[in-house]
Amino acid sequence: MSQVWARVRGPQGQNLWFWVFVGPFLAGLMLFVLVPLGWSLWLSFFDAHNTVTPTRFVGLGNYRDMLTDPAFLDSLGTFSLFALFIVPTTFALSLGLAMLVEKALLGRGFFRSVFFLPTACSYVVAALVWKLSLFSGVRFGLVNTVLGWFGQDPVAWLSVTKPPWYWLVIVTLRLWLQAGFYMVLFLAGLSRIPRSVYEAAAVDGAGPGWQTFRWITFPLLRSTSVAVLVLLLINAYQSFDEFYNILSTTAGYPPYARPPLVYLYYVALGNGQDFGHGSAGAMILAVLIAVVTVGQARFLGLGRRSA
Amino acid sequence: MPAPLDRRRFLGLSALAALGLAGCGSNNGRSSGSSGGSGASGAASAGTSGSSGGGSIAQWYHQYGEAGTQQAVQRYAAAYDKAKVSVQWIPGDYDKKSAAALLTSGGPDVFEYGNGPSIDMIKAGQVVDLTDQIAAAKDDFTPALIDRVTYDGKVWAIPQVTDMQLLVYRKSLLQKAGIQPPQTLDELIAAAKALTTKKTKGLFLSNAGGADVLGGPILWSSGADYLDGDDAPAFTTPEVYTGFSKLHSLFTSGSLLLGAPADWSDPSAITQGLTAMQWTGLWTVPTLQKSLGDDFGVLPWPKNGDGGKPAVPVGAYGSCVSAKAKDVEAAKAYVKWLWVDKADFQEDFATSYGFHIPARKSLAEKAQKLSSGVAADAVKLVNDYGHAQTPLLWTPASGTAFNDAVTRMVKNGSSPQKELAAVKAKVAAEVARVKG
Numbered sequence: 001m002s003q004v005w006a007r008v009r010g011p012q013g014q015n016l017w018f019w020v021f022v023g024p025f026l027a028g029l030m031l032f033v034l035v036p037l038g039w040s041l042w043l044s045f046f047d048a049h050n051t052v053t054p055t056r057f058v059g060l061g062n063y064r065d066m067l068t069d070p071a072f073l074d075s076l077g078t079f080s081l082f083a084l085f086i087v088p089t090t091f092a093l094s095l096g097l098a099m100l101v102e103k104a105l106l107g108r109g110f111f112r113s114v115f116f117l118p119t120a121c122s123y124v125v126a127a128l129v130w131k132l133s134l135f136s137g138v139r140f141g142l143v144n145t146v147l148g149w150f151g152q153d154p155v156a157w158l159s160v161t162k163p164p165w166y167w168l169v170i171v172t173l174r175l176w177l178q179a180g181f182y183m184v185l186f187l188a189g190l191s192r193i194p195r196s197v198y199e200a201a202a203v204d205g206a207g208p209g210w211q212t213f214r215w216i217t218f219p220l221l222r223s224t225s226v227a228v229l230v231l232l233l234i235n236a237y238q239s240f241d242e243f244y245n246i247l248s249t250t251a252g253y254p255p256y257a258r259p260p261l262v263y264l265y266y267v268a269l270g271n272g273q274d275f276g277h278g279s280a281g282a283m284i285l286a287v288l289i290a291v292v293t294v295g296q297a298r299f300l301g302l303g304r305r306s307a
Numbered sequence: 308m309p310a311p312l313d314r315r316r317f318l319g320l321s322a323l324a325a326l327g328l329a330g331c332g333s334n335n336g337r338s339s340g341s342s343g344g345s346g347a348s349g350a351a352s353a354g355t356s357g358s359s360g361g362g363s364i365a366q367w368y369h370q371y372g373e374a375g376t377q378q379a380v381q382r383y384a385a386a387y388d389k390a391k392v393s394v395q396w397i398p399g400d401y402d403k404k405s406a407a408a409l410l411t412s413g414g415p416d417v418f419e420y421g422n423g424p425s426i427d428m429i430k431a432g433q434v435v436d437l438t439d440q441i442a443a444a445k446d447d448f449t450p451a452l453i454d455r456v457t458y459d460g461k462v463w464a465i466p467q468v469t470d471m472q473l474l475v476y477r478k479s480l481l482q483k484a485g486i487q488p489p490q491t492l493d494e495l496i497a498a499a500k501a502l503t504t505k506k507t508k509g510l511f512l513s514n515a516g517g518a519d520v521l522g523g524p525i526l527w528s529s530g531a532d533y534l535d536g537d538d539a540p541a542f543t544t545p546e547v548y549t550g551f552s553k554l555h556s557l558f559t560s561g562s563l564l565l566g567a568p569a570d571w572s573d574p575s576a577i578t579q580g581l582t583a584m585q586w587t588g589l590w591t592v593p594t595l596q597k598s599l600g601d602d603f604g605v606l607p608w609p610k611n612g613d614g615g616k617p618a619v620p621v622g623a624y625g626s627c628v629s630a631k632a633k634d635v636e637a638a639k640a641y642v643k644w645l646w647v648d649k650a651d652f653q654e655d656f657a658t659s660y661g662f663h664i665p666a667r668k669s670l671a672e673k674a675q676k677l678s679s680g681v682a683a684d685a686v687k688l689v690n691d692y693g694h695a696q697t698p699l700l701w702t703p704a705s706g707t708a709f710n711d712a713v714t715r716m717v718k719n720g721s722s723p724q725k726e727l728a729a730v731k732a733k734v735a736a737e738v739a740r741v742k743g
Contacts (some may be wrong), residue, residue: 050431052410071711137566137583139506139512145500156565159514161718249570251519254718255711272703273406273427 018260027089044279052275062280066148073282075260076288083236086174090232094179098186099213112187116180117233123241126177131158131246135169158246166247166257173242178235182228189224193217237289240265260285362634363391364641367408367415367623369401372590373661383645386727390637392417398556409433409629416632417642423456423625424463426699426741435635436461436625440643447667452623455695464625465646466666468657468706471689472520472620474606475577475595477585488604491552492528492611495584502583506533508564511582513571516558518717520571520586524608525550527618527694533709534698538738540731546612548723551716553611558717577603589685592662596681605684610724621693623666666687700738708733 009016039052044062046054066072101111118126134142136157144154157165193216201216202208218225245265247254254261260281268278323501361512368380377396384392395415397404402421408414409428413626422433437463445453445462452466474495476488484502489495499509526532529546557563564582571573576582578598586608607617626646632638645652650670657665658676664686665671677686697706712726 019489050406050425050433071707072697132568135566136568138564138568141566154566156514159516159565160717176540249513249515250572251515252707252710253713254515254518256714266703266707269403269407270703271402271406271425272707273425274704 020119040279040282043275044283046276048274048276048279050273054276058276062276063284066277066281066284070095071105071255072259072260072263075258075263078257079237079239079259082239083233086171086236087229087232089171090175090179090182090229093175093227094182095186095221095225097179097183098190099217101183102187102190112184115183116259118177119181121177123177124170124245126173126243127242130169130173130242156291161256164256170242170257172244173246174239177242178232182232185224185228189221190217193220222301226297229300230297233296234289234293310406341645349531353418362637363393364416364632364634365393365395365414366641366665367395367397367401367405367418369405369419369501370396370398371661376656376660379656379660383649386652387641387644389644390634390641409631412631414629414631416634416638417626417628419467419624419626420464421624421695422622423466423699424627426458426702428627429458430741434463434632435630435632435639436463437465437628437639437642438462440639441465441647444647444667447669449621449623449666449668449671449689449693449697451621451693452625452666453684455623455699456625458699464627465642466623466625467653468623468663469648469666469671469689470622470624471589471685471687471693472586473584473688474584474608475574475591475603476606477577477599477602478604480583480680485664488606488616489609491609492550494611496557496560496562498559499557499584503562508582509562509579509584510557511567511571511576511585513586514555514566515714516563516565516717517554517586518558518714519710521554521608522713523620523694524618524695525611525713528615528694530614530616532694533701534734534738537602538698538700538742540734540738543727544723544730546614547672547727548717549711550611551723552720555720559720563720567579574598590661590663592681592685599600601680603681605681605688607688617688617692618694619688621689622695700741701734702737702741705730705734705737725739 010018020280021226034248043052043054045059047056047058047061048054054076097115101108101115104111135157137154137159138144139148139154141154141157143157147154155165157169197216197220198212201212206212207214237259238261239259243257244253244262244265246263247257253266264273264281264285265276267281268275272278344464366380366384368377371377377394380396381394384394405415405418405420406425406428407454409418420428425585428434441448441453441462448466449469452469453462455460456466480502481488481498484498486498486501487494489498494727502509523533526542526547529544529550531544531547532541535541564576564585567576567581571586572588572591574585574587574594576587577587578595607619610617626642628635628638628642650667653667654665654670654674657663657670662676662682664677665674671677671686708730712730713720715721716723716726
């Protein structure tokens with residue numbers, strides 16, 4: 001008996017300690033991630049209005065409904081476009097900021113903190129600031145005040161759809177909030193590029209500025225860039241907070257600029273309480289994110305050793 | 308220099324903190340002893356979770372904006388001597404929180420819900436039948452409200468108070484412009500245009516240009532409705548099409564206030580002089596009286612076309628009993644006591660804090676505050692032109708489809724025929740689903 005126990009414990013109690021350290025996390029993962037995931041998958045095959053223990057099996061009916069629901073398809077389409085736009089802009093902006101901060105002779109730490117600080121701001125708070133003070137539609141909103149100096153009429157940024165000014169509000173907010181975070185990732189990447197490479201390039205006649213950036217800095221940032229791109233893409237599909245807080249009203253959410261998660265929130269968790277369709281939609285979205293992310297990672301070579 | 312926080316100290320502090328939290332979490336609400344009408348003092352801490360067991364009833368309210376309402380409902384709860392009632396005052400998105408809580412055993416025993424429970428709550432057996440509880444006074448309640456909470460001949464909620472939405476206007480501004488209060492939609496559009504100046508817009512419907520709140524009023528004022536007597540979609544008429552087209556022309560006219568700091572449910576836009584007329588709710592009347600004095604009047608949403616009639620949306624929070632209540636019979640008895648038997652509490656709740664109309668006709672007639680001036684005008688609007696906000700069979704999925712279409716018609720100018728035909732198909736499918 002004691003021999004069995006000794007084997008279970010492993011040499012110096014290694015097995016025991018393994019489970020002591022891993023066990024709680026595994027239990028948490030099971031309880032808070034895998035069980036809800038499995039439950040959601042199960043729900044997606046049932047008619048589950050106002051219940052999470054449904055009895056009426058509908059097979060793939062919920063999936064068929066969601067894949068033919070124009071509002072859901074529209075949200076997927078909109079957000080693929082949104083991703084196509086926000087991913088390169090954030091990438092370029094944060095890389096640019098990182099280059100500038102890196103080159104700063106004075107106050108590098110200061111600028112790094114200043115650009116990073118918005119990351120610490122809550123999306124909800126930022127959304128309210130953008131909505132109520134910067135882009136308020138009345139003449140005394142900040143942006144409208146500036147426009148007023150040039151004799152322009154106030155613009156109702158979040159109310160009009162032609163032209164879709166609400167995108168300007170949402171995109172500037174997202175850029176402000178996340179550019180600093182990715183800038184820090186790029187700064188870390190930049191610090192890993194050995195001085196000697198730049199020196200060798202200079203000796204070989206590479207001019208400072210664009211030539212060095214194009215042939216030395218950018219290629220050597222490859223692994224950082226790929227990680228940033230993948231994170232940005234997933235973030236774009238998972239966007240919820242700022243959209244919900246900027247555009248929702250007491251009566252619901254308008255049919256434009258509606259992220260898939262916001263739509264599913266209204267279907268399943270809102271007054272809808274339709275967990276079957278909500279779960280099916282969530283599964284479709286999860287598969288879409290997985291496919292796009294894996295595709296992108298393959299294309300860009302995530303995890304490949306940087307040269 | 309303070310001592311660094313080492314591991315031992317940190318653990319000690321954490322343990323202390325945990326104890327402190329546990330202390331807060333324990334049921335330290337009212338003692339069950341009779342406190343003899345001690346008022347709000349004893350009930351002030353009754354906001355703890357209701358899952359304390361042993362003959363207690365957990366009652367949920369959404370956060371009413373008016374000062375004193377919370378203390379009032381706690382006072383009513385404390386006055387009930389058959390069971391211990393703990394009141395939960397829920398800020399934020401109440402509808403979603405309460406709907407989600409009903410799925411669990413930790414949800415409320417008694418709760419209010421906008422316009423009574425949803426049809427899916429009733430179908431899923433989440434709420435219990437209250438027909439017997441309301442029977443004694445059923446005829447005294449506003450009929451439109453009772454209809455709204457009745458399904459299969461059974462009553463599923465007891466209406467608490469009546470709320471309504473209406474149009475308010477600044478009398479002085481209309482006089483200055485030489486305009487009569489608008490009686491038709493065309494007159495309203497003309498008035499909005501005439502009242503627009505460099506600093507003040509003519510009309511504020513909502514930050515969405517009315518697209519989120521005026522769907523129903525456009526239908527009713529055009530002589531149509533969400534569903535007809537046979538629960539079939541009834542909103543695809545030529546008058547409705549022109550109604551939404553007119554709302555679109557209003558949206559693009561430049562005479563609407565858009566992007567105001569506070570949305571339509573708040574009277575700030577009109578009290579701060581940003582607009583001359585505003586769509587808002589009856590609950591804003593006390594604030595309006597305080598800041599505008601007598602310089603405002605109320606109107607229904609004006610009629611559109613010859614077959615139409617003016618309209619106002621009417622709603623009521625209804626008190627429901629959860630099927631998962633720890634003691635369903637005790638919860639039903641409490642609801643009957645509070646919302647049927649205790650007429651003095653109902654009148655106090657409706658008229659002492661905010662500004663609502665009691666859900667019972669006998670109380671509405673008695674209420675002093677509602678007998679003169681703007682308030683009396685508003686009560687008359689409810690009786691003459693009131694419509695329940697949405698019908699019971701109008702599911703959230705139908706609502707989303709309809710609201711999406713209204714937004715596209717009003718903001719983008721999409722074709723009403725095309726948009727509403729698509730909504731009609733969706734609504735018919737939803738009605739078939741809940742009836743099936």
